[in-house]
Amino acid sequence: MGKRTSIDHQKWWQSIKDHKYIRFALFILIGIITYSLMVTNIIPETLEVSQGTVSDQDIRSPITIENKNETERLRQQAYESVESIYSTKNHYAQNQVERINYIFDTIIHVRKEAQERREEIKQMEAALENEEGKENDQAEEEPIEIPEEITIQQQVEMVKEIISEQITDEISNDTLQTLLESSEDDLVLAKETTTSAINDVMSEDIHQDEVEEARNSAERKVINSTVDPGLYRSMIELARFGITANYLFDEAATEQARGEAMEAVDPIIVREGQLLVEEGQIITSEIYSQLALVGLLDDHSNAFPYIGLGILVILLIGMLAYYLGDAKTSLQKNNTHLLMFTIIYSLTLLIMKLVSLTYMIEVTGITYMVPVAMGTMLITILLHSRVALFTSMVFAIVASVIFNEQSTGIVDYTHGIYVFFSSVAGVFFLSKSNRVIRILQAGLFVGGLNVLVIASFLLLKSGQYGWMEIGLNLGFAALSGFVAAVLTLGLLPFLEAGFGVLSATKLIELSSPNHPLLRKILLEAPGTYHHSVFVANLAEGACESVGANGLLARVGAYYHDLGKTKRPHFFIENQMKIDNPHDKISPQLSKTIIIAHPYDGADLLREYRLPKEIIGIAEQHHGTTLLKYFYHKANQESDKSIPEEEFRYPGPKAQTKEAAIVGIADCVEAAVRSMNKPTPAKIETLVKKIINDRLEDGQFDECDITLKELSIVAKSICETLQGTFHTRIEYPEEVAEKAKEKDNNKEIERRKDEQDKNGGNEKEGD
Template structure:
């Protein structure tokens, strides 16, 4: 027959397309293909250079990384740049004055004790004299009871036992004796002068180097005071003891300041794209270390980029698998369409990879010629626009890796953005129509959008570009859209034929009256042919009313009763001037013949390798409806009750909106054809009754028609029927002929 069967009719695909793991295998295949095409773009570049050699190219960093050695060096310099921090200890002056006051208070305390001892001795001596004068023999007080006076040595020891240990070790006995022998007035003056001198001196910052100077200055103040000169030596010793360094090294503050200085040092970063060595520049030891740090001198395999790429690919394919499994498109269950998606995806990626090799040329912007919109345009036409939009995102990510040849890093964001907009542009323009001229228009639209995106990219780079460079970039971008349209038009017929996709072009081809099957219907069952044409008109309008594929419904209606050609005279539309053969056979036999016609048609359609959508309409247009006429006839003839299931079509029920609408139109056309004097009201009532009966019978349970859409379908069918069965004005000649015929009939 000269037909090339689609893959759905190939035995090897028939054997595996319904395998439980076939979808998993296809997604794994997409992942392997993606990884294989991208892996060469993530292999770390290595250079053969030595310290002291001259670089023959500009070398830029492929990654952003911290130069930890340099960072540590700067932190060490910052740490060492902070000198010792000294802090004035304000509490020192209070502590030292408290010590001096303690000495004077202790001196006064001992002086009081000495004075009390003297008073006690004098009192006892006076009492003894009184006893002696009165010649008291038996007295309780004797000379032995009179205590001794406290000696200076004892007074000194007493003072030392009271004052703090550090103080008693620093103060000499001479000073203590002098103070012990001083009068209260002189002692008070000495205390005030000494404390004042210490306070004045220690109000200033006194470090270890200035301690002696501060003591000498305070000593001069003591000497120049109005205190009794006999106390000068003691006061000078106390002043020199009291004055200590109060401007001390603060270890905690020093460490904190140094740590703050270290924290303030920003990490030394080698940025992605940073120029490390210019062409013709000598490679110093420092730049050599930088090259080693960014991985350009690694002589061992680095697996990290490969693992990272694998993770990215797994994430992309997992998201794709989830989306295709969740989105309500043919890819959700149709593995043939999924295989076609794999082919389009792979073909697009191969083209991206081949174009990426042009980066080695010196032609400016040549990579913008990549016709990536071809992939999304094919997916939009053959599958679904939503799938194409999701795929555009994947293409943009893949392109940012594939076109990284002129980028210092792993990703080239400019090409990623360019590919995204280019891919999406074709989807938007073809989402409502995919006719040939529309594809060419889409190519122009993609090219124009490519130009705008390239202009935006050039402006974002803020570089100095010559007119020649700009012209090349824009020219290649516009040419990309044209090439994408040409490739789409060229590949579309092959993909349609290979995967049995029912595109608009294919549907138009199948609607040609010269198609062998349509000619078979016309010649062998002319009544069925005209019935099918009428059903096609009704179904197309109803489909367009609810947003279904009207052209598919029309073509499906042409072939839906192909099975009637096997026994055409058993169907009323083909019974011209002959007796009805059903009147001579049993209802059960009639039922068998009538019910067989959808499946006889399916067999013939499969023999001609017709698209499965057309086969589905032929098989499903009656669903599981009941042959009421023959069922009731059998009930009348039979003695026992007959189950309805014996007179129902075996199905399946309509699986698509188009199949359901063709079934409604088929039933309506047959019913209206049998009406006597059809009117608008009668037609409308009949159409609604047929749809209601099918709805209540559950014939729409397996397709996604809503009640709102069923109302639209009824309205559309009624409008079409009213246009066909409108009242016609009878012209005079026709009236005369009609009267003449009536007269002849009356004469007869």
């Protein structure tokens, strides 16, 4: 069989793969490829049109945007359409009545003051007359100065000083004089009549243009009075003065109503996909402004879409880098696997881009043929299903932009959702098994799910579709799954060989009995071959019981003792009717021969370029365990104590669960084979003892297997062994044959019993 060379064996990659910036460079490369394949889909579309021309195509808006000018125009129109609001000022009547009362009260107050002045003058004059009869010899006294009487004109001026200028401007001096000259009873009557008339008239709404009519009405109400004609005229003047408009313009209410009217006008939105111009329609100034608004008339370069795409790509690649660096998968540290992920990712995006160009063929639904599930199926098989699931979301976002050619906007959600379901379908179907037939079945599963997704879209749109259109959409969706499976099967061998990936397909290939190394074991060490097959059965079931890779454990067990082919007769399973060569050599030499077999096997596996996981199992299945049989034998033959380190395997200890379980199964198989009349109880005791010995010896310190998992492994191995060493009926001839051979095998049984006592670790030494 020819030797395969993966990228890990290429000098150029070996020199850079562990560089501290290589991961950063790979993610930068992923970002550049993603940006490059998406950028042509976000370049703004521009039209060469002018006002008054006839459109040669339907034009739809590429974005959703508010037409602010039109919105403002409609809001201003709504503002102006609201009529002025008037309201009744009920307190105006009371205010006017109080003003009239105040005038009358002022008149009464000034009249009273004038009356008091007259009384004072009379008293002073009387006192002066009484003084004239006194004797002339009395000393002269200062003469008494008698004040002047307050004239009616002065009273008018006093009234005018007390009341406000607004009142004095509208009420004549004659009216004030008449009121001042009237009797108190007439004033009271005039006051009551005038205020009553004002109150009655102003109890009704009085518009600004109805004031004169209201004053005439008040005048008619005053006419019923029986007072002096002069006072009557004064009452009429006061009544007309007291009437004012009480149904006035309400500025606050009007502004509030107009504001509400403006707010009630919804913004004028030009929706994405909205038809702006029909084919054959004349482009008016209004239409032209709408085209300019949505950016279809821009004659200058707009950098915003490019910046927006850059931010989107940075977010996508940043999240991808964080996830791959945090998730516990091989991508966390293995840069070779990261390079392989980069290639699969880029190839998937390139295929999506090529398929997106088929829209120019103008065949309904042809873009649904995109085999994006190929990428996630390859990632699932070669890397990890969790990585594939996360990548499915990235593929969906990228696809929603790449497949926007037939969409009016930047993002086509239909294709994004379709690609997401298609990608995830392949991951779910291959997560538990990825054999070749399973990949083909996954293609059918992906195709079926694609059909359901497209059917749901057609039903949600509630469109009138013809049978031909429906058939094409569903047919291309189904074809996508088939193409994805074919591409996956075609690319898988190249990626496995190029990156040295140990996939299930590769493991199945390595498990073939026709493999040169397995044939070498079978022909040169047949006992070892059968031992390895038994170990493989034990290890596979135990690994699957704890969630480890059972197939890897099986194949690793097939090759774990390959090194015994170098000196097959020094191992007990290959000693058929020959003397044990270890009886003729020293324990130290036996130890050297036996300890060498894991590393001889690893060297041979490396020579044939087998995966490092298989090599690891071959090197690690003994860990640093002690060759007890030869160690005790050496101590018996030596006069001084020999350190255990000289009789221990140099390691390394098991680094993975699979290596640890293969080591347990190897030791258990040898020990159980040497047991005399094994029973379920004996088998269970022996298995637990071997596991506990290895646990106490620290053989599991460098792998992530837990105590609970070790208990599950023990149970699984016991179940497998009990199925093999079950009790059966012994026929007479078998009993006789056994009795005949009993003496011949006595020595062998003794040695096997000794191995049993030593925990089965010395099978190689016999």
